[in-house]
Every structure is written in C-alpha cells, then in structure tokens.
Amino acid sequence: xxxxxxxxxxxxxxxxxxxxxxxxxxxxxxxxxxxxxxxxxxxxxxxxxxxxxxxxxxxxxxxxxxxxxxxxxxxxxxxxxxxxxxxxxxxxxxxxxxxxxxxxxxxxxxxxxxxxxxxxxxxxxxxxxxxxxxxxxxxxxxxxxxxxxxxxxxxxxxxxxxxxxxxxxxxxxxxxxxxxxxxxxxxxxxxxxxxxxxxxxxxxxxxxxxxxxxxxxxxxxxxxxxxxxxxxxxxxxxxxxxxxxxxxxxxxxxxxxxxxxxxxxxxxxxx
Amino acid sequence: xxxxxxxxxxxxxxxxxxxxxxxxxxxxxxxxxxxxxxxxxxxxxxxxxxxxxxxxxxxxxxxxxxxxxxxxxxxxxxxxxxxxxxxxxxxxxxxxxxxxxxxxxxxxxxxxxxxxxxxxxxxxxxxxxxxxxxxxxxxxxxxxxxxxxxxxxxxxxxxxxxxxxxxxxxxxxxxxxxxxxxxxxxxxxxxxxxxxxxxxxxxxxxxxxxxxxxxxxxxxxxxxxxxxxxxxxxxxxxxxxxxxxxxxxxxxxxxxxxxxxxxxxxxxxxxxxxxxxxxxxxxxxxxxxxxxxxxxxxxxxxxxxxxxxxxxxxxxxxxxxxxxxxxxxxxxxx
Numbered sequence: 056x057x058x059x060x061x062x063x064x065x066x067x068x069x070x071x072x073x074x075x076x077x078x079x080x081x082x083x084x085x086x087x088x089x090x091x092x093x094x095x096x097x098x099x100x101x102x103x104x105x106x107x108x109x110x111x112x113x114x115x116x117x118x119x120x121x122x123x124x125x126x127x128x129x130x131x132x133x134x135x136x137x138x139x140x141x142x143x144x145x146x147x148x149x150x151x152x153x154x155x156x157x158x159x160x161x162x163x164x165x166x167x168x169x170x171x172x173x174x175x176x177x178x179x180x181x182x183x184x185x186x187x188x189x190x191x192x193x194x195x196x197x198x199x200x201x202x203x204x205x206x207x208x209x210x211x212x213x214x215x216x217x218x219x220x221x222x223x224x225x226x227x228x229x230x231x232x233x234x235x236x237x238x239x240x241x242x243x244x245x246x247x248x249x250x251x252x253x254x255x256x257x258x259x260x261x262x263x264x265x266x267x268x269x270x271x272x273x274x275x276x277x278x279x280x281x282x283x284x285x286x287x288x289x290x291x292x293x294x295x296x297x298x299x300x301x302x303x304x305x306x307x308x309x310x311x312x313x314x315x316x317x318x319x320x321x322x323x324x325x326x
Numbered sequence: 327x328x329x330x331x332x333x334x335x336x337x338x339x340x341x342x343x344x345x346x347x348x349x350x351x352x353x354x355x356x357x358x359x360x361x362x363x364x365x366x367x368x369x370x371x372x373x374x375x376x377x378x379x380x381x382x383x384x385x386x387x388x389x390x391x392x393x394x395x396x397x398x399x400x401x402x403x404x405x406x407x408x409x410x411x412x413x414x415x416x417x418x419x420x421x422x423x424x425x426x427x428x429x430x431x432x433x434x435x436x437x438x439x440x441x442x443x444x445x446x447x448x449x450x451x452x453x454x455x456x457x458x459x460x461x462x463x464x465x466x467x468x469x470x471x472x473x474x475x476x477x478x479x480x481x482x483x484x485x486x487x488x489x490x491x492x493x494x495x496x497x498x499x500x501x502x503x504x505x506x507x508x509x510x511x512x513x514x515x516x517x518x519x520x521x522x523x524x525x526x527x528x529x530x531x532x533x534x535x536x537x538x539x540x541x542x543x544x545x546x547x548x549x550x551x552x553x554x555x556x557x558x559x560x561x562x563x564x565x566x567x568x569x570x571x572x573x574x575x576x577x578x579x580x581x582x583x584x585x586x587x588x589x590x591x592x593x594x595x596x597x598x599x600x601x602x603x604x605x606x607x608x609x610x611x612x613x614x615x616x617x618x619x620x621x622x623x624x625x626x627x628x629x630x631x632x633x634x635x636x637x638x639x640x641x642x643x644x645x646x647x648x649x650x651x652x653x654x655x656x657x658x659x660x
Contacts, residue, residue: 069395069403077435084432092420095461160416164477167380169405170433 070169078171085165085178089152090185099148103186107141107194111201114261122262127202134198135215135287136260138191139280142223143255145190147247149183149227150234154243157235157325176322180227187223191216206292215290218303222283225307228314235321260284279306333358333485333516334379338388341374341540348374350540351388356533358393358484361507361517363531363548365524367636371540372520376487379518380410392485406434409478412489412520417473419463423454426462426473430480441480448476451506467494475503485516492526504529524628534628538636548628555626555634556599560607563593563620570594576610598623 073081093100111130114137119129153176156162165175195216199205205212229250234243257271258280264272275281282302289296334356341349349371356362364372377383378390381401389396395403417426424445431441449458452472457465462473471494478486488507492500507530511517521527527534528548535545544551560581564573570592574585577596580603585596598604604623611618626634 069406071400072402080435081433084429088418088421088425088429091425092418095420095422159419161418163380163382164410164416164430165433166382167405167408167410168430168433168481169402 073169073171078174081170081174082177082181085175086181089179089182092152092182093186093189099186103145103148103189104193106144107137107190108197110137110141111194111197115201118261130198130201130203131206131292132288133261134194134203135291136258136284137198138194138215138219138287138291139222139284140255140260141190141194142187142219143226143251143280145187146183146223146227146230147244147251148186148230149180150230150232150243150247151240152183153179153231153234154237155240158239172323173319176231176319180224180231183227184220184224187220191219207290211290211296214300215287218286218290218300219283222279222303222307225311225314228311228318232314232318232321235318235325254278254280258284279303279310282306332356332391333360333393334362334391334518336375336379336388336390339375339378339385339390340387341371341378341383341385347540349378349385349388352537352540352542354535354542354545356516356518358516359511359514360532361511361519361530363527363534364518364520364537365527365534365632366537370537370636372537373489374540375537376412376489376518376520380408380487381405406481407484409481409483409486411474411478411487411491417462417465417470417477420461422459422461423449423465423473424458427477427480430477434481436480444480448479452476453502468496468499471495472499472503475506479510483515485518486510488517488519490521491519493522524632528628536632536635544635551631552625552628555631557626558598559595559624559626559630560598560604561593561595561620561622561624562607562611562618563591565617565619567592569614569616572614572616573611576614577607580607580610593620 093103111134114133115126115130119126119133123129123132156175156179162175166172195203207215230243230247233246233250237243237246253274257274258278259275260280264275264281267275279302282299283306286296286299286303288294289299332355334354336352336354339349339352339354340347352371352375354362354364354375364375366372374383378385379392379397381397381404384398389398391397392404392407395407397404418429421429424442427445427448428438428441431444432438436444446455446458449455452475454469454472454476457469462470465473471491475488475491478488491507492503495503504526507517507519511530517530519527519531531548533545534548534551535542536551537543544554546554560577562573562577564570570587570589573594574587577594578585581596581598583597585594587594608621611621
C-alpha cells in the first residue's frame with residue numbers, strides 16, 4: 056500500500072456489511088461503555104444504591120404498622136414488591152441514557168462508524184443489566200439487614216432474582232422507545248413516570264387488592280406487575296409459584312415482542 | 327477506476343426538511359489528498375451536506391459518493407473510510423479520554439492492545455496525556471475539541487470531515503490543529519472542512535465551495551476566487567488624523583465609490599477596479615500636502631469576496647463597503 060491515494064487498491068477489501076460475530080462484539084464493547092459510565096457517574100450509582108434503601112425504610116416503617124400491624128411481618132410481605140418496584144423504576148435509566156446519547160451527538164458518532172446498526176441499543180441495554188443486578192442486590196441485602204428472611208429454597212430465591220431481571224430486560228425496551236421518541240432525558244423521566252407509576256402502584260406491591268374499589272381491582276388483575284410480585288413472593292417467601300411465574304414470563308415476552316422492534320424502528324428513524 | 331478519481335463527489339444533492347429546502351442541487355468534488363473548504367453563512371446547508379456524506383442523513387435526490395462508494399447503497403463501506411468531527415459528533419462525557427478513544431478503536435474491530443496503543447499515541451499527539459484518565463466532562467472546551475479530533479482519527483480515515491475544527495481554540499492549539507491537518511493531507515487523507523474563519527480556509531484548502539441557500543454559488547481555488555472578484559482594495563493612512571476628511575473626499579471623488587473610514591486606526595479603505603486612478607490620487611494627496619503613513623493596494627480578502635458573493639442577496643445594506651462588511655462578518659460570526 057502506497058501513500059499515493061489512488062483510491063483503487065486498498066478499498067477492494069472493504070466489508071459489505073458487519074457479520075453477526077462483529078455485531079455481537081460491537082454490542083459487548085458498547086455494553087462495556089455503559090458499565091464504565093456507571094463508575095464515572097457517582098450520582099447515578101448513588102441513586103441506584105440509595106433508592107431501594109429509601110423505599111424499604113419508608114414503606115416498611117410508614118405503612119407497615121397500619122397495614123398488617125407489624126413492621127417485621129410487613130417487610131416479609133412488601134420486600135418482594137419493593138424488589139419489583141426498584142427494578143421497574145431503574146429501567147427508566149435506559150431511556151434517559153439513550154436520549155442523552157442522541158442529544159449530545161454520541162450516537163451520531165456511532166452511526167458513522169462501521170458497526171452493526173442496532174448494536175448501540177443492544178449494548179446500552181446489556182450494560183444496564185449490571186445496574187439492575189445492583190438494584191436487586193441492594194434491595195435484598197438491605198432488606199435482610201432490616202430483618203427480611205428468605206423462606207423458600209436458595210434455588211427458588213435465585214430463580215426469583217433471575218425472573219425480575221428477565222422482566223427488566225423486556226421492560227427496558229419500552230424505556231428505550233420513550234428515549235428515542237422524546238427530546239430530552241427530563242422528558243423521558245416525566246413520561247416514564249407517568250407510565251410506570253400506575254403500573255407499579257396500581258398493583259399488589261404494597262397491599263392486597265381486597266380493599267380496593269372494583270374498577271381498580273380489575274386493573275390490578277391484568278397488571279403484569281401484580282403477577283411478577285406474586286411470583287417473587289412465592290419464590291422468596293414460599294408458596295405456589297408456577298402459575299405466577301408463567302404469567303410473568305409471558306408478559307415479559309409480550310412486552311419484548313412489542314417494544315423491541317418499535318424501539319429499533321424509532322432508533323433507525325431518528326436520523 | 328473513473329468513479330473513484332474523486333474522494334468526495336456529490337451530484338445534484340437535494341434535501342428538504344418539511345417546507346425548507348436545505349440543499350437545492352449541490353455538486354461537490356474533492357480529489358484525493360486535498361482539502362475542500364465548504365464556506366457559507368449559518369443555515370446555508372453545510373451541515374446537511376456533511377451529514378449526508380457521513381451516512382447520517384438520506385438525500386431526497388441526487389447522489390453522494392466517498393471514494394466511489396455510494397452513501398446509500400454502500401453505507402457500510404463508506405463508514406470504513408470516513409472520520410467525523412465537530413458539532414454533531416461528540417465525545418462521551420462519562421468516559422475518560424483514554425476510554426473514549428479505546429472504545430472508538432474497539433468498535434470497528436481493533437484489538438485491545440492495539441486500541442490502547444493507538445489511544446495513547448493520539449492522546450500524546452493532542453497533548454492530552456495528562457488528562458487521559460479523567461472523565462471528559464471535566465475537560466475544557468479546547469481539550470474536548472482536541473479529544474473529538476483524536477476520536478475521528480482513531481480509525482485512520484481516508485476521508486475526514488472537519489466541522490469548524492478550531493472554533494473555541496486558542497491560537498496555539500489552532501496552529502497545532504492546522505499543522506496536523508497539513509500532515510494528514512500530505513499523507514494522502516482527503517479533508518472536507520467547514521469553517522467560519524475564512525483565513526482557515528485560505529490557509530488550508532486547495533479548493534473552496536461557497537454555498538448559500540442550499541446552492542453552490544462559486545467554487546474555485548482561494549486565489550482564483552479572490553482574483554475573480556475583479557477588484558482590489560486601496561488602504562490609505564495619513565500621518566495626521568486631521569487629514570482623514572481630505573483623504574476620504576479625494577479618493578471618493580477619484581474612484582466614485584463610497585470609502586470606509588476607521589477612526590481608530592485612522593485608515594481609509596476603498597474598492598479599486600483598476601490601477602489608473604492611483605497616480606492621480608497620489609498627486610492629489612501631494613498637492614494637499616497630506617503626509618502618508620501607509621498607501622497600499624491589496625487583493626480583496628476572502629472575507630470580502632465571501633460577502634460580495636453571499637452577503638449581497640442576504641441582508642447587507644447596499645451602501646456598505648467591503649471593509650465594513652468584513653468588520654460586520656467578524657463581529658457577527660463570533
């Protein structure tokens with residue numbers, strides 16, 4: 056290869072499109088980037104650690120006495136729900152980060168590189184799994200410090216953690232879609248909360264639905280968060296889990312099948 | 327290979343955003359190993375053209391090719407050839423300088439060790455070694471710009487798009503960047519440069535395309551553009567400020583053009599179409615015993631040519647002289 060830019064010879068070797076292996080490598084590199092960003096962003100890490108702790112303390116000691124008459128008893132009931140709540144809210148971070156990447160022009164740099172087109176999305180979501188694992192670990196760890204006891208087998212508990220992570224992996228595609236549709240990270244937070252709040256609190260996370268009015272009970276009964284919470288309760292504190300686990304997985308699959316293609320389409324369109 | 331005799335080639339490029347036409351049929355060419363300067367006022371369509379050439383935007387009509395590869399059909403190949411820097415390709419604030427560059431190296435498939443070595447080399451070249459481990463969000467504007475430039479060079483691009491690469495840099499860093507661009511071009515890299523500093527285009531570009539309202543209104547070498555303007559500029563500075571009025575009356579009378587007076591420098595500037603009137607002006611000044619500190623004829627600057635080309639149909643009042651327009655340009659573009 057000479058320095059003379061006659062443009063003909065070295066260009067013949069250019070690849071026509073990235074192969075699947077390259078695409079997987081691209082995604083892993085971009086996941087590594089997301090993980091590095093958690094390290095260098097103390098606010099994000101702080102929020103990730105502190106939010107579950109805050110929820111646990113508030114819900115256990117504010118509502119605990121009123122709802123079941125004892126904080127210890129209530130913690131056994133509420134922790135699986137708080138686990139779900141922490142992870143569901145943490146998925147908002149995915150959309151916020153993506154919209155930030157679009158706004159700052161980082162995504163433009165990626166799109167001008169010879170990499171698989173969808174790898175920035177896949178990489179961001181893969182990297183965010185680390186955030187969800189942190190969220191789960193802090194909720195369980197601090198909960199046990201407050202007196203929560205796992206009453207099911209360790210295997211069941213591990214499955215419980217896997218289940219909530221699987222659900223997060225599906226739900227964060229919805230967050231990604233919001234991130235691709237709105238203009239700023241603040242807007243992601245606003246719209247995200249508008250969707251997540253009814254989903255999270257219109258459920259059996261904090262109390263059973265018996266005391267709720269009929270229309271709300273109807274919503275609670277179809278809410279995926281309800282099934283996920285039921286499944287977590289069964290897997291962490293014992294009880295029949297199979298039906299709730301199955302329903303949760305179906306919901307996760309449904310959410311993924313709907314929102315992942317939409318998010319990818321929105322990402323491609325945003326140019 | 328006829329189609330690859332240009333490193334950059336666009337034909338009849340059209341892009342509309344809703345009712346606005348950003349590009350209305352743009353033809354650009356750049357031979358390998360040269361710098362093409364893209365000049366134009368804000369909103370002229372420079373950014374749109376670069377974004378299309380960088381495969382970030384689809385044209386509505388026309389074609390664009392990089393080293394013979396079409397930006398739509400062969401986008402992946404084009405991406406293997408280009409480097410992008412400027413307002414629409416940013417560094418990742420949450421990552422350190424090193425990790426920014428390592429990531430850009432790893433993505434197209436450089437090995438870990440290779441990426442690290444390339445990152446270290448570029449950080450050294452851009453004098454960022456001391457800040458290499460710190461997150462980019464703590465960098466100054468100039469450091470960020472240098473990191474952005476370094477990022478665009480990781481993949482050793484054959485075609486480099488530089489969007490206002492020295493805006494916000496101090497003169498020392500600016501000279502460094504200019505030197506770097508010259509070295510890259512000497513090694514065979516082709517550069518598409520957009521800039522608001524015409525001096526920069528004058529210094530670096532072999533060809534300049536002046537673009538306005540989405541159309542190329544002039545394209546040539548900087549010297550030919552200046553010569554084609556067809557006029558020169560006479561600068562007269564009397565020793566005594568008290569003579570400014572007399573000098574102005576005299577040159578305006580002889581040349582039939584409005585003169586511009588700069589009260590701070592005590593200089594009178596005026597457009598000159600030919601050299602014939604100069605002797606008469608000198609004689610007239612001598613008759614009035616005006617002592618001269620300076621009497622100089624120079625070619626129109628690129629700023630003046632640029633404004634003559636784009637400014638007139640825009641909003642510049644017809645009475646303005648080139649010198650005034652140049653001052654306005656400098657004032658409004660910073």
